Amino acid sequence: MERQLYGYQCPKCGHINYPYRMRCRKCKETEYKDFTLVALPGKGRLLTFTTVYNLPSDYLVATLGLGIVELSNGVRVMGQLRIPKPKTGMEVEGRIEVVRRTEYEAHYGMVFYTA
Secondary structure, three states: OOOOOEEEEOOOOOOEEOOOOOEOOOOOOOEHHHOEEEEOOOEEEEEEEEEEOOOOOOOOOOOEEEEEEEEOOOOEEEEEEOOOOOOOOOEEEEEEEEEEEOOOOEEEEEEEEEO
């Protein structure tokens, strides 16, 4: 089963909110219970990125790439980068995958690859 990332569409103005918010970020008037759940696209453009070198001990990698991606519908998402040499503006494609494991749990998040 493939996992999917969802946003919350305001019925008043149509703006897609991500992450979850109690009120619409654009029109500020819609109650959260009125939002419509919408699947977010996996493709987008890398806006900015960084590499983290000092990770907690439960990460099994020495460094971790993080990036902010503007998806094809304009929503911005942060996620891990599994791209050897990322470049600002490059096209990327994201999937929900395990981003960290602890002894008893798997933690899921967005992981981006070169499109």
